[in-house]
Amino acid sequence: MPQALGLGGGADIMVATPGRLLDLIAHHAVSLSAVATLVLDEADRLFALGFADELTRIFALLPTRRQTLFFSATFPPAVWQLAESLLREPTRIEIPTAPADAPDITQRAIEVDAPQRTQLLRNLIALHAWTRVLVFVATKYATEHVAEKLRRAGIEAAALHGELSQGARTAALAEFKASRIRVLVATDVAARGLDIAGLPVVVNYDLPRSPVDYEHRIGRTGRAGRTGDAILFITPRERRFLGGLERAVGKPIEEMDVPSNATINQNRLDRMRTRLTGCLQTPASSEQERALLSEILQRV
Numbered sequence: 047m048p049q050a051l052g053l054g055g056g057a058d059i060m061v062a063t064p065g066r067l068l069d070l071i072a073h074h075a076v077s078l079s080a081v082a083t084l085v086l087d088e089a090d091r092l093f094a095l096g097f098a099d100e101l102t103r104i105f106a107l108l109p110t111r112r113q114t115l116f117f118s119a120t121f122p123p124a125v126w127q128l129a130e131s132l133l134r135e136p137t138r139i140e141i142p143t144a145p146a147d148a149p150d151i152t153q154r155a156i157e158v159d160a161p162q163r164t165q166l167l168r169n170l171i172a173l174h175a176w177t178r179v180l181v182f183v184a185t186k187y188a189t190e191h192v193a194e195k196l197r198r199a200g201i202e203a204a205a206l207h208g209e210l211s212q213g214a215r216t217a218a219l220a221e222f223k224a225s226r227i228r229v230l231v232a233t234d235v236a237a238r239g240l241d242i243a244g245l246p247v248v249v250n251y252d253l254p255r256s257p258v259d260y261e262h263r264i265g266r267t268g269r270a271g272r273t274g275d276a277i278l279f280i281t282p283r284e285r286r287f288l289g290g291l292e293r294a295v296g297k298p299i300e301e302m303d304v305p306s307n308a309t310i311n312q313n314r315l316d317r318m319r320t321r322l323t324g325c326l327q328t329p330a331s332s333e334q335e336r337a338l339l340s341e342i343l344q345r346v
Contacts, residue, residue: 149268257294
């Protein structure tokens with residue numbers, strides 16, 4: 047295997063998932079006997095994804111004398127208990143977020159039956175003319191399914207999930223950042239730590255698994271002093287979870303009505319009118335062209 051061959055000459059730093067690291071150890075491609083420092087990044091996500099047993103096995107193979115660092119955006123009780131069981135007299139360091147750095151995000155929720163979510167997403171894109179939309183779903187299958195339905199409707203979309211190769215993920219993200227892809231449909235794992243400048247809106251197509259995941263999702267917008275919009279799709283049965291999400295972010299989540307076809311069409315006409323008005327204010331190539339633009343504007 048390429049990774050085992052790459053490790054044949056030794057390495058100063060190795061970055062690995064718990065499962066892959068245990069596979070390499072089982073094939074005698076790597077030894078942990080000389081590890082001086084272990085860094086566990088995204089500790090809350092590793093625990094939430096069920097890697098506690100793998101981490102315990104890895105810790106048993108490490109030297110007794112070493113430095114161990116846990117990094118995590120959040121430290122729920124379960125993660126702190128894991129840290130105390132695996133570390134000796136751990137010190138907890140918290141870096142508070144200054145109030146001035148709090149993102150300016152408008153949060154809204156729309157009640158919708160599950161089969162109607164893709165149509166609602168299409169309507170919202172048409173209504174607001176968003177140029178880039180990050181959509182969060184629960185599973186890898188959902189990323190491909192929703193992206194394909196959007197593409198069939200003529201909307202450029204791509205899927206982003208943990209089973210894509212690094213090259214495919216990098217390419218999809220680059221296309222999205224350059225606005226060549228309008229919608230990026232992602233799982234929480236794939237989108238962890240994404241930094242996309244100027245992202246106007248995040249849509250929670252599927253309800254997040256926890257309030258922590260919700261905070262992380264909406265934090266992809268409203269960055270670097272900009273405003274952002276976060277929209278949550280909820281089914282009637284999921285409405286009871288709104289209170290927990292509101293307590294997590296410390297802000298109310300406003301109710302939002304499903305846009306009607308009349309509202310969507312009116313917004314399209316308004317945008318067309320604005321563009322035509324702008325064209326009339328620029329020098330025209332001929333009086334005939336100007337007269338034609340005036341006539342179209344009057345009809346709109």
